[in-house]
Amino acid sequence: MARAARGEEIGIISGAQVIALRPVAIAAADYAEQEYRLTKAELAKAAEKIHEEIDAAETIEFTGELRAAFASASLADQALSQPRGKAGARRNRGGKRRVASAA
Numbered sequence: 001m002a003r004a005a006r007g008e009e010i011g012i013i014s015g016a017q018v019i020a021l022r023p024v025a026i027a028a029a030d031y032a033e034q035e036y037r038l039t040k041a042e043l044a045k046a047a048e049k050i051h052e053e054i055d056a057a058e059t060i061e062f063t064g065e066l067r068a069a070f071a072s073a074s075l076a077d078q079a080l081s082q083p084r085g086k087a088g089a090r091r092n093r094g095g096k097r098r099v100a101s102a103a
Helices: 031-036 040-056 066-081
Strands: 010-014 017-021 089-091 097-099
Touching: 031 040
Parallel strands: none
Antiparallel strands: 010 017, 089 097
16 A cells, blocks of 8 residues: 555456556545635535525425426516515515515
């Protein structure tokens, strides 16, 4: 293993196969920290915000019929583009109030 670590090509024969022994790069266990430079606290805050947005979003139940789903999505998009009351408030399926963002 030490020779492989120094870069020497080492092959192990197993039946009809030759299996290479060589060093490999290890990816960081904490991808978000490595890729986005987020601390664990920042990552937790971002995850909480994502879950809040998911909870506040209106959803359309998919029954297996693509045409019906696209028609429902189109109607939902039209409804979202129309202002609701003074603040544009809407409620999701769970009854939580959400405010439509300005387009």
